[in-house]
Amino acid sequence: MRAALARFAAGAPVPVFAVAGAGAREAVQDLRCRAEVRLVETPGAASVLLVAGAIPDSLAEPLARVHDAMSHPRATIWWPIGAPRGEALAAFPDLRLVEDDAMQTIVGVHRELLSGRRRSEPPVLPDVDPAPWRGVGPYGQGGSGMTGGTPYGRPMAGLGSDRDGLRLDVLPLRVGPFFPPFPAGLVLEAKLAGDVVVEAAVAPNPLAAGPLPRTAVRPGLRPFLRALVEPVGVAELELARAREHLRGLADALATHQLPSLGRRVLRLAARVGPGDAGLVRDLARGVSWTQLLRWSTAGVGRLARDALAGLGLGPVARAAGLAEDARLDDPAYRELGFEPVVHRGGDAAARWRQRLAEAAQALDLAARAGARRTGPVGRVESPRGRLEPSSAPTARLLPLVPGLLPGLEWGDAVATLASLDLDLEEAAAAEVQ
């Protein structure tokens, strides 16, 4: 009976919680299109933890916490994608390595787990309370009075004033670095009054702490990093740009709980070529006709034109009506008659319209570019804005986040962050150029 049930369960898609480190974003994204696995949003729902790419040593503890948050039976698979095994994975004893085919390894490990041939992994972190509390206080609960002490190991939230003049709890919340709707490595330190963000800060980029070799950067970014040091074919660069925009949109659609539309966009990102601008325009029409994304993004996370001027923030700036683009300084693009696309509004909805329009424009440019190569080196318009050695658009955009989120409901805050298309990997790679 038990064996029959296990066999039955092993036939279902494998629930996988994926942690995409540097170099692994595309590989992990492409798993969404596979029927054998189901990418879940919390480790509690997963039986396989897939660690892909390079995880910086400083994220060893968060990774261990993700592992321990999984329910039994559980297993961890490491998919190196060219990255060396760092300190972050040192504590995982039963780690299974992906040798050639990731899908085969995942399905195989899941079968072994369910059939009992593979032991469920024990916790990585020691069983230690965050603060001593047992036996402390009048009832041994670690507290005294209404809010004193550390009841059950943690202090109570502090008070803050509410807009109605009440004094209510303000809940400090650190989200990330492996929160699926956020880019890998982003840690948001927010304070919440109910579901409304009252204060927000962003922790330093953990990916930038150690050296990030060019080979560890994900394939979609490489043309832009190469364009910093040598001329690169315009067609190659523009095709990469269109794919980055589409992949960014696919992630956001998954965050907005539109997974099948997200898969459609992913499949389109994988197969578009120069001259496929019509396909992207059809998609843009489809997305705007269904109104699905618009309902949750219109008027959300509005960035004023003046706050963005001169920062070179690419689609984010152009969605607010600023015609800033590093490509305007490039003779190759001038020959092609390049004019930046601009939208009005500066909200999350405008940013997505902007990116889809730019993806279509990029495919047009790629079709017409011929053998033209970029002219100036040391500066390139990446899909996120002006990229220079030691200055990435994400690094310039992050300081605007603390001013943007307060007053938003949590869901709108997540939608806003998704629409900014932050990329800590690009920022880290730019720093070590």
Added chain:
Amino acid sequence: MTFLGPLGVALAVFVAAIVAVLGLRRLGDALNDPALTAPERVPFAGGLPPTVHAWSRYHARYYVMALVFLAFDMEMVYMYPWAVVFVRTGGIAMVEMGMFIAILLLGVLYAWRERALDWS
């Protein structure tokens, strides 16, 4: 079941309920992970542990909407007896009910002006 009589049926239901509760508890204990470690019991927020308790007193934003709803709900209750006497009393009952609704409506307008119907 008729041979048990009404008291017997009640007793049988009572015993069955006790057995079901005890059985479910045993089943829950059997399925439960024996002992979770402290990091395993923590809710997931991306890999960082929470710094404070999730026991937090926050503003129930919907309370004003709930109160406004309740006011109109109770008004509907008053309308049932009113509908009975309306046929007999006619116009005067109509005016009285209009006054009643106008007072309630003033309350809604006041809540609106105070921005109580805005969520965030």
